[in-house]
Amino acid sequence: MILKVLASVVLMVLLLSMFTSAYAMWNDRLKANIKVSTGDLDARFKCFKIITCGCKKPPSTYHTSGKIVNNGKKFIGEFENVYPNWRAVVALVIENTGTLPETLIKVNVRVSGDNDLLRIFEYKVCVLGPFGRKIFDSPYWTRLNHDIVNNVICKRRLVLDPGEKALVIIPMEIHGFSNSTDLKMEVTFDFAASW
């Protein structure tokens, strides 16, 4: 019991002496608060247009539809009762909806349908831009047709600043005859923060 009391007293004296020496050293502190807010990297399909080309009026059974899904990350187009020498163009507007510049590095197109039809189906992908708000006044959008890609230089990679837009043009055609007549197209894109 006496030993315990003695140990406590020694400990207290030691603690007190440390406390005292800390107080004896005067000091003053300056503070720098650093706040780092990182930006947002995001892009989305904003709108689309499907144009059926050719001099003849399409058959009444022919029908196209499209929709943007996955919060702007995917486009799905459906083409029913396509016909020999069918030609169409899908045009998609991609907008940089983030706060950082980004590079559109790849447009991925996946076409599904009967193999017999896919054998005679062809498409190309062309990326144009960057555009500001005036994209909808551009001839690419207003006078869109199958031949437009023959008159422009398509880009493989494209840098978009925040708010800027790119136009993805996908001309498609069918060479020949097939018993199957329905196509489905899915379009997605990849982008990166590098610029």
Place this chain on the structure above:
Amino acid sequence: MGKTIAIIPIFLLLLASAGIAYAMWSETLKINVTAKTGELDWEFVNGSLTYKDACGLQPGYGESGGNDWNATNLPAPGAIQLDKDVGCTEVKLIDSHTLNITLHNVYPWYYTHVAFKVHNNGDIPIKIWRVIIDGQEFYELNEQVLQQGLEIDADDDGLNDTLIWWGDNFGVQLHPCQSADISLDITVLQTANESTTYHITISLEAIQWNEYNKGPIP
């Protein structure tokens, strides 16, 4: 009764001795000691702040242009200026002891440099003792971790997101009214997350010059 009679002469003797003491002339000399302690105080110098890529600058090259700086040379120090104005740096002196540095809309490899002056506005000399970055204490510039800068995991996700290079004046003595330059580099690392805000606190501590010792309190 006998005891009482004995006490009376003792009492008289005591009184007599007191009378003798009173009779001895005396004079007192007095030393008054006043210890007025000085003040240990230092501060950021208002108007001494300089930093790269200030918010509000017009896009362009050079120190007066708003184009961003990229830590291209990492792990070596320094940066090159990019062709875009995306992020920016804002530095505000909140009071003489608090500096707020904010990096807006930044991204991996974004780099900025902040420099300022500190000033001894106290009465006694001071020495810059240590810097505490995100809870870690440093007492000298060339400690191993600071040679390559200090990588910080500000959001505790297990990945370092920010790199701080500290260009400090450890051990430098500042007499009253003297000032010293201090600067730091901040780089956003590749593993930083999008749309995230990181907070880092840097404390800079000075002590009275005669107590300076390189290292923690012994």
